[in-house]
Amino acid sequence: MMKASLIANSRMQGVEAKGLLRAHKWWLLRRLSQASALLVFMLGPIAGIWIVRGNFASSELLGTIPLSDPFIALQSIAAGNTPTALALIGAGTIVLLYVIVGGRAYCGWVCPVNVVTDTADWLREKLGITRDRKLDRRTRVLIMLCALLGSIFTGTIAWEMINPVSILQRGLIFGMGAGWFVVLAVFLLDLFVTRRGWCSHICPVGAFYGVIGRASVVRVAATRRESCTNCGACFRVCPEPQIISPALHGSGTRVVDSGACLNCGGCIDACPVDVFEMSTRWSSHRSPARDTPVAAPASNKKSRDPVKLSG
């Protein structure tokens, strides 16, 4: 009873239909990925094991491979800085990575703020908080433009002065100080003010990766949408529920083709009848675009594509 009450309300149907583990498969993989991303950076300062140095803004993997945050690099250019070859290679590598695994896979699989906001959403459900100050989801795009414009105006990397994403990841790796208050503010925003307020409405980092996400390869697809019972579990678990409908209820592609998708797999976990699966952007080319119940080519892919992401 106590154990059951910890399960997110939106995953309850999935748990009943598929069991606790299968209804949390992608959730577990994501938490593992987020924890590893931080731990690999923290192993150096804590245990002296230097697999990677630096932090998410820029780092050096195995003493050679440069990795850089492309949105920070873009602001740096806007601020009038001529980027070094090293920074460009680092940022290019990261862009390429997310073009493959999904633009906002950064949000779902790496960013530590996601854990904070997921927790706020979980608590929101548990406490039955329905108060939801509606914000336009395009606000984040405006804030992204504001960050770039602010960088031009000030001649500095403007968003990094307040970016909660940087404050949290850098704080965990280098020391937090008063940064916890910024994290707390994001948590309280998501809990009391707007559902999924930070990640799905305000954060310009997510908006930036969303632009990459428009072209990215790995995608969630509503492959077996004919089985859908309209229970609504996927909509309740999804941080961007507006992007599901076209793939689930439309007559066109079954692929969730919005850049806003985090590839978090929440819908795959939560669906009691396994409508969704991790796939690629091209899967609609293989299965007929019309709404016909052809499941064979899609299920062929099923065995292959998830491995790409989890492996």
Added chain:
Amino acid sequence: MRRDKQISRRSLLAGAGKSVGVVCLAAVSLSAFVETAKKAQANALRPPGALPGDDFLAACVRCGLCVRACPYDTLKLATFADDAPVGTPFFIARDIPCFMCKDVPCAKACPTGALDRKTDIRQTDMGLAVLVDHENCLNYKGISCSECHRVCPIRDEAITLELQVIDKRKMLIPTVHSDKCTGCGTCEKHCVLDHAAIRVLPRELGQGSAELSRAKS
């Protein structure tokens, strides 16, 4: 039909105008905040080879690779409580000064050029040591403390002891030479007083000028 089109065009324009307005307002607000938040306290010194002023803040991504490269734990990334803009690398000379490594590993580690990796440690400008408290400096009391001179890594060039006669007493006065001092802060660190009488300041705060333009006007 035509009417619908007009309305939608009008609302489209209004929407676009609203967005532009929001972006401009937000960008100005963010800029105003940045202008306040970017100022560092005088005692927060930048690593060797740092680009001047805003150029540094345009290039530094606050990754901390310089911090990791420093063998003496001199450098830190600022949190909100510290005296430098959040996330940027700095050091407080009185805590741990710069040890002026010949190979400048911190600057070499910088991926963005915020620290010039070709910097010559002897030519770098982290600040300028200034003997700020003549009242309490022991050498000014006629005691040959001279600790700042003794510990200076560029001894007899950056700091010399100049023989002066003050109130008919011979004194050895520590004198900083701005063309040699790199602002490493070793003198500040080792000053024997409770609060250092010699301190590293940003050069524009610590240095006068030989020009007499003010006196002329």
